[in-house]
Amino acid sequence: MELLDALQWRYASKKMNGQKVPEEKIGRILEAIRLAPSSMGLQPYTVLVISDEELKKQILPIANNQQQVVDASHLLVFAAWDNITPEQVDDYIHLMAETRNVTEESLAQFKAALLRIAGRTPEENFQWTARQSYIAFATAIAAAAEEQVDATPMEGFNNAALDELLNLKAKGLRSVTLLPLGYRDTENDWLAKSPKVRREKEKLFLIR
């Protein structure tokens, strides 16, 4: 499916039907997330892929009882690094040297730039890592649509409570967004047949 058709097809399903998404489709959505760009290529986030029914039930009240959390096949949690540590920069430089078959010394300038970024306050770093996670999040939404898998982007949940439940702090992570993946229950989803609301291009774009 072409991206534009996929974006037209998708919407934020308000009622999912509980049907499971085949693992090969989940695999392709995760691969799109893995390939998503990020500033400096750092990928400063982890994505939790939750299909455990019990865990989804525990998340439900934390997510304002939005039923897609439990009716989804898989629930993705985009969790951004709560800071950037020199160890994380080291790991990335190792990976880059290995992948590109170059010495770490040849990456010294790039590493210094990363360490300068890491030197900001943890809160500044988190605001930045959270923005990067939105790129992965948006890429996942597009990938799901291309697979004809419904996805309901969610920001409305209790981040602190979810971090606690998933033990994210100990992992150096903070939850940012949720993305339930599943299939729309067209009969019972009040939004399923509503036309998409978007500003006209004359209003959204400024041509110079």
Place this chain on the structure above:
Amino acid sequence: MELLDALQWRYASKKMNGQKVPEEKIGRILEAIRLAPSSMGLQPYTVLVISDEELKKQILPIANNQQQVVDASHLLVFAAWDNITPEQVDDYIHLMAETRNVTEESLAQFKAALLRIAGRTPEENFQWTARQSYIAFATAIAAAAEEQVDATPMEGFNNAALDELLNLKAKGLRSVTLLPLGYRDTENDWLAKSPKVRREKEKLFLIR
């Protein structure tokens, strides 16, 4: 082109060749941006589409002299609303009522939720509108890749200077990201033949 192939094909081109991107391709990339999701569907951003050579030259020093700004065919500037005003909420409610052929009264609860969001501080609102603009930004990157158009995501520029040059403050906007669109100069782009560096899926994902 399938999304996964497009994401494999793309990279952040460091040297573009000045070739123009056909308007129909630009049109499809802009349409993908227009269809991109956002929280509450508010689309709290404007995207500037700059092909004027003189203006691109003026932006060059503001963007740390990253040559893609002038070698690109079109430069997109993602600018988020610097606040959310009751007037903007009204406009959106009008648009929704018109698009879905419902009364504005039937949207009262939704409108109240939007006004509660708008009631936060301007800085909180901007942090939120900026995150929404990253969804549109990432969708543009995917759409460009699918069109085999190169795109170099950029955060590294002087936001205040660009806002000044483009008179964004008067428009209630603040620049967030840049996306030059054009074609890679494979011969002269040091990054063109480098393998993509990405964490292994075992490290990027946590399966629960």
